[in-house]
Amino acid sequence: MNIAEIRNLSMSIYSGKGVPALILDDLNFHIREGEILGLIGNSGSGKSMTAMTIAGLLPESAQVTSGSIEIDGKDVLKLSAGERRKLLGEEIGMIFQDPMTALDPLETVGKNLDEILRIRNIPKEERKSRIISMLETVGFIEPERIYRSYPHQISGGQRQRVLIAGAALLKPKLLIADEPTSSLDTVTTVSILKLLKDICIEMHMTILFISHDLSVVNNFCDRVMVMKDGKIIDSDNTEDILHNPKNAFTAELLTKAKLDPRSLGLEFSEVDPSGSPVLKVMDIATAYRDGFFGRQRAKNTIEGICFDLYPGEVMGLIGSSGCGKTTLAKTICGLLKPTGGNIDHCSGKVGVVFQDPVSCLNPMHTIRWHLNEPLVAAGIKLTKEEREKKILEAIKAVGLEEKHLSRYPGRLSGGQRQRAAIAMCLILEPSVIIADEPFSSLDASTAASILKLLSKINRERKTSILLISHNLRVVRTMCRRVLVMSRGHVVEEGMTEEVLKSPKASATKALIDAERQLS
Amino acid sequence: MRTSLQKKTRIYMAVGFSLLAVILVAFVISLTHLYVYDPNSTNAAAKLLPPSSDHLFGTDNLGRDVFARCMEASKYTLLVSFCGVFIAFVLGTLLGMPAGYFGGITDKFIMLISNSVMCFPGILLALVAVAVFGPSLFNVVWALGLVFAPTFARVYRTGVIGLSSKEYILHAKVLKVNPMRIMLLHIFPNLVPQLLPAVVIGLANMTLFESGMSYLGLGVQPPHASYGKMLADAQSYMTMAPWLIVFPALLLVIYVLGLYFLSEAARLSFGGERR
Numbered sequence: 184m185n186i187a188e189i190r191n192l193s194m195s196i197y198s199g200k201g202v203p204a205l206i207l208d209d210l211n212f213h214i215r216e217g218e219i220l221g222l223i224g225n226s227g228s229g230k231s232m233t234a235m236t237i238a239g240l241l242p243e244s245a246q247v248t249s250g251s252i253e254i255d256g257k258d259v260l261k262l263s264a265g266e267r268r269k270l271l272g273e274e275i276g277m278i279f280q281d282p283m284t285a286l287d288p289l290e291t292v293g294k295n296l297d298e299i300l301r302i303r304n305i306p307k308e309e310r311k312s313r314i315i316s317m318l319e320t321v322g323f324i325e326p327e328r329i330y331r332s333y334p335h336q337i338s339g340g341q342r343q344r345v346l347i348a349g350a351a352l353l354k355p356k357l358l359i360a361d362e363p364t365s366s367l368d369t370v371t372t373v374s375i376l377k378l379l380k381d382i383c384i385e386m387h388m389t390i391l392f393i394s395h396d397l398s399v400v401n402n403f404c405d406r407v408m409v410m411k412d413g414k415i416i417d418s419d420n421t422e423d424i425l426h427n428p429k430n431a432f433t434a435e436l437l438t439k440a441k442l443d444p445r446s447l448g449l450e451f452s453e454v455d456p457s458g459s460p461v462l463k464v465m466d467i468a469t470a471y472r473d474g475f476f477g478r479q480r481a482k483n484t485i486e487g488i489c490f491d492l493y494p495g496e497v498m499g500l501i502g503s504s505g506c507g508k509t510t511l512a513k514t515i516c517g518l519l520k521p522t523g524g525n526i527d528h529c530s531g532k533v534g535v536v537f538q539d540p541v542s543c544l545n546p547m548h549t550i551r552w553h554l555n556e557p558l559v560a561a562g563i564k565l566t567k568e569e570r571e572k573k574i575l576e577a578i579k580a581v582g583l584e585e586k587h588l589s590r591y592p593g594r595l596s597g598g599q600r601q602r603a604a605i606a607m608c609l610i611l612e613p614s615v616i617i618a619d620e621p622f623s624s625l626d627a628s629t630a631a632s633i634l635k636l637l638s639k640i641n642r643e644r645k646t647s648i649l650l651i652s653h654n655l656r657v658v659r660t661m662c663r664r665v666l667v668m669s670r671g672h673v674v675e676e677g678m679t680e681e682v683l684k685s686p687k688a689s690a691t692k693a694l695i696d697a698e699r700q701l702s
Numbered sequence: 703m704r705t706s707l708q709k710k711t712r713i714y715m716a717v718g719f720s721l722l723a724v725i726l727v728a729f730v731i732s733l734t735h736l737y738v739y740d741p742n743s744t745n746a747a748a749k750l751l752p753p754s755s756d757h758l759f760g761t762d763n764l765g766r767d768v769f770a771r772c773m774e775a776s777k778y779t780l781l782v783s784f785c786g787v788f789i790a791f792v793l794g795t796l797l798g799m800p801a802g803y804f805g806g807i808t809d810k811f812i813m814l815i816s817n818s819v820m821c822f823p824g825i826l827l828a829l830v831a832v833a834v835f836g837p838s839l840f841n842v843v844w845a846l847g848l849v850f851a852p853t854f855a856r857v858y859r860t861g862v863i864g865l866s867s868k869e870y871i872l873h874a875k876v877l878k879v880n881p882m883r884i885m886l887l888h889i890f891p892n893l894v895p896q897l898l899p900a901v902v903i904g905l906a907n908m909t910l911f912e913s914g915m916s917y918l919g920l921g922v923q924p925p926h927a928s929y930g931k932m933l934a935d936a937q938s939y940m941t942m943a944p945w946l947i948v949f950p951a952l953l954l955v956i957y958v959l960g961l962y963f964l965s966e967a968a969r970l971s972f973g974g975e976r977r
Contacts, residue, residue: 513872517875517876518875533876534876535872535873535876537869537872537873538869539869542868542869542870543869544870545888545892547891547892548887556874556877556879557877559879560877560878560879560883561877561878604873607873611877
């Protein structure tokens, strides 16, 4: 039986006086009872908007122009606002991407979840017992403690579990999960996917699973639909989609998701390990300041880290979230002062590319201003023409055009912003680029193109790259050597192939296990 | 749908009242010198006349035209509130930005000063300052500026702390951009949406403070007109000549209300939607 039937659904967004933009174009699909349906597509393909339309959470500027959405036999679009609100929660549950912002930070987890039941007039004792048992269902060993904790006291993966518990509390028939794992590391992703699957079977739920990442649908979804430009262009069971794609776009997505160096045309610079290194990190330790007047020092977040980076080398730094990767990156580029040890930049410059393409550029300034700023900061004196020439060179090197220079970041896509951020690094001709999870918030196609760009920079300019990632596939394709971090220490290091083939540390094994389960 | 209606009404009200306030300001500035009556010239033959076509708002106990005096009062109110907010804004910038940016001891020290100023009732502090240094327009302006500075410092500090964790600010720090430059060019433009409503609210509060001080005789000094002083003087004639209280009070309310709605409009136009 089908739990949801979507017929000829079209939706447009009206902005100002211009022509309305067609976001969803004649969608036709159904969701069978008890299945997990994957909805895959690049950013901007309309997959989130499909979910929002089904849940009735569209922004005011959006208008459904045609079609019908039937859930459990009722046409959702014909219901009144009140009836729809009732439907959401009782029949449809939702989980969003960002577990940081979905919980009220001022209330305990228990209070956050309690509200869902309170507005439905359920007596107090029953509410608490239901929440505790649901927290147990989503895999917490001490549900009472989690019930009393505040959102900031638990980790990202735990928060996502809490959100799943919240969505499942009312036992909805359909659970819409909009990129629930995109901000989690591989190990946590695997556990969350397993949880969703268990809940799906245990509570007879149906899941619509939205993701930009084809690698997570394997072993998880029963069927997969691929979206592009507001249309569903491919739909099949998971096996066939992954191993025998009929549509050219799906096939392309698959190869890009695999990050195969040969098909992407990646080629990296030769490394001479006998030469002098461009970056020497000697036994550094870093702690965050804590306490009144910042006098007390907390325990060291990272400790005893040593490595050398050679010219042209791409080195990977892997580990699950919270292991100190970003702290190490911040220490190397000078944002945090090490409490011990020494960092030698060997007279070269260090550039950084951060994770989030949204906040990596200042929304109030143009791209030209952004590229000029490093020159000003470094005190490089140039004439107007020389400056303009350098800026043009940098922007062309990252594959953007002159017209992008006068634009504000808000008018660029995620991939273009990440390119602009790389251009900002390149303009000072650094000898080392530290890339902190540069791909994790980009979809497969964009990530592949940024990867290609980084390999080109590495090959042509002999720039060394320290790549921080929790994605083993990226590290395997890009990096010659790899460091594995766990709890603030480097637990394993060596040539990438050797480390990943015969891992010694338990942290490495956990990462490899998680990756194997995904692909 | 309901929320959208509320939002629309809010916008209409905001636009309407701010227009009213703006018109009021324009009328004051353009007409003070053109109006037939001098705000300070007395006329013993025309005491406490009710509103008429000759004297639009009537006359007071010394035969001065209330309409002319209202215009002059508006002029001084504008002068005091704009200069005061300017001083408060500059001081707030100098205190709040470094406090938020550097954090640590700098932050603790600056916020200690600003909190100590804040924990006194503002009007009391301004009154003490004026009582000590003597009542004059200049003293009122800087005293009010000083009293209001911590409010701006707080807005700045919170904004800067919020932005400091943004990656573009981290990147600027990695590039070793001069802290002054980061604060003024990287951070400041991003704070405008929060600062603009604060400035407009500051203008409204400053107007009320100035009226309060003038009411107590420590603000704008006679013979110059001021809303507070006019209301204080009118008290004794309240039953005989209610127009002496009604018109200045009405103008003051419209002006302050207009400013509050203007700040709401500023907030809405930057997409702020917190309630």
